[in-house]
Amino acid sequence: MTTPRVAYALALGDDALVLAQRLGEWVARAPELEEDVALANIALDLLGQARTLLRYAGDLEGAGRDEDALAYWRDDRDFRNALLVELPNGDFAVTMARQLVFAAYQYELYDRLRASSDDTLAAVAGKAVKEVHYHRDHATQWVLRLGDGTDESRRRMVAGLATVWPYADELFQPDDATAALVADGVAVDPPTLREPWTSYVEGVLAEAGLELPEAAAPRSGGRRGLHTEHLGFLLAEMQHLHRSHPGATW
Amino acid sequence: MVTTTQDLREIVATVPDPELPVVTIEQLGILRDVRVGPSGHVTVDITPTYSGCPAMDAIRADIVARLAEHGIHSVDVRTELAPAWTTDWITPDGRAALEEHGIAPPGRDTLLSRGRKSHGPAAPIDLTLSVRCPHCGSPDTRELSRFGSTACKALWVCRACQEPFDHVKAL
Numbered sequence: 477m478t479t480p481r482v483a484y485a486l487a488l489g490d491d492a493l494v495l496a497q498r499l500g501e502w503v504a505r506a507p508e509l510e511e512d513v514a515l516a517n518i519a520l521d522l523l524g525q526a527r528t529l530l531r532y533a534g535d536l537e538g539a540g541r542d543e544d545a546l547a548y549w550r551d552d553r554d555f556r557n558a559l560l561v562e563l564p565n566g567d568f569a570v571t572m573a574r575q576l577v578f579a580a581y582q583y584e585l586y587d588r589l590r591a592s593s594d595d596t597l598a599a600v601a602g603k604a605v606k607e608v609h610y611h612r613d614h615a616t617q618w619v620l621r622l623g624d625g626t627d628e629s630r631r632r633m634v635a636g637l638a639t640v641w642p643y644a645d646e647l648f649q650p651d652d653a654t655a656a657l658v659a660d661g662v663a664v665d666p667p668t669l670r671e672p673w674t675s676y677v678e679g680v681l682a683e684a685g686l687e688l689p690e691a692a693a694p695r696s697g698g699r700r701g702l703h704t705e706h707l708g709f710l711l712a713e714m715q716h717l718h719r720s721h722p723g724a725t726w
Numbered sequence: 727m728v729t730t731t732q733d734l735r736e737i738v739a740t741v742p743d744p745e746l747p748v749v750t751i752e753q754l755g756i757l758r759d760v761r762v763g764p765s766g767h768v769t770v771d772i773t774p775t776y777s778g779c780p781a782m783d784a785i786r787a788d789i790v791a792r793l794a795e796h797g798i799h800s801v802d803v804r805t806e807l808a809p810a811w812t813t814d815w816i817t818p819d820g821r822a823a824l825e826e827h828g829i830a831p832p833g834r835d836t837l838l839s840r841g842r843k844s845h846g847p848a849a850p851i852d853l854t855l856s857v858r859c860p861h862c863g864s865p866d867t868r869e870l871s872r873f874g875s876t877a878c879k880a881l882w883v884c885r886a887c888q889e890p891f892d893h894v895k896a897l
């Protein structure tokens with residue numbers, strides 16, 4: 477049964493799973509070898525978080541679905557990730573803009589979720605917050621380097637931020653399922669993360685000599701299963717092998 | 727026939743880490759507990775270094791195999807996430823073994839900042855002293871990449887002897 481707690485674990489797990497898949501696309505294509513390794517490592521951290529969260533969602537649901545069933549046999553309308561993480565990678569600056577926005581959000585989220593009354597969520601968060609701190613630092617270094625670099629790197633960083641900015645708002649929107657859990661101390665109320673997130677991101681942009689992107693109409697829908705056209709293509713690639721050869725291992 | 731918890735722990739403690747085979751899972755601090763039930767059933771708790779550590783399946787299999795060598799077949803290996811692993815759990819002899827094999831162990835002094843404190847609260851892991859080169863001992867080293875060949879390592883290079891080396895990053 478899809479209780480609010482199942483929906484919450486799925487949303488957190490899907491954010492991590494979909495972003496892990498996106499970052500994996502960079503491997504062998506990053507601007508330097510160290511970045512191939514860095515992005516693969518970040519993707520692996522996220523994948524580990526996703527596995528635990530999806531396994532937990534499956535256990536709570538009690539319908540016999542394990543982490544693989546949830547990752548490989550749901551269609552896009554059943555995914556609960558925010559739209560931000562399914563956006564195409566774009567150039568490296570777009571990816572770093574998305575990393576900064578997401579890692580800064582995930583850091584504040586996990587930092588608070590450590591105090592969750594749900595032991596499993598608290599354990600996942602306690603582990604992941606240390607990893608995400610490295611992710612946030614990685615994105616920060618790149619935004620500073622590109623924003624405060626050449627005219628071309630700066631132009632791209634500005635464009636990258638403008639691309640992802642409309643999708644940040646969804647991370648902080650309240651929803652009914654989460655509201656019930658917030659009262660029980662299980663979930664973190666998304667709107668409470670906006671202020672610390674803003675403070676961090678604005679600090680980085682200021683140090684990089686970048687203006688805040690202009691406000692644009694916020695885009696959302698992922699938490700309700702209403703995704704961009706990009707998610708379907710991502711899932712097709714991610715799920716193809718498992719659906720063609722169920723249970724394949726190597 | 728081994729039956730005491732102490733005996734069992736000593737057996738399991740000899741399993742090497744698949745990604746850092748110069749240290750055991752005990753020295754790395756990922757072996758958390760070994761218990762034996764009244765019927766002889768053995769439960770082993772391990773914890774991952776990182777959430778996505780791909781070595782956990784191999785470690786689980788190695789523990790089961792090592793106990794089987796001693797005639798113990800009723801075994802559960804459980805993965806515990808809390809409390810979260812920290813590099814502080816690497817034992818002194820584990821740190822020495824890493825260094826002896828050219829891998830710089832994680833920093834211990836976590837009070838000095840790397841100097842970037844402008845954003846948000848200072849987190850406990852954003853604090854690193856200069857890392858000593860495991861080859862020549864020089865402190866004149868620099869980080870090439872925060873992310874190395876495995877999740878727990880960063881890639882560094884020594885300015886004195888020019889050799890690159892792995893560094894287990896503080897977590």
Ligand SMILES: [Zn+2]
Pocket residue numbers: 859860861862863864884885886887888889
């Ligand atoms: Zn040296």
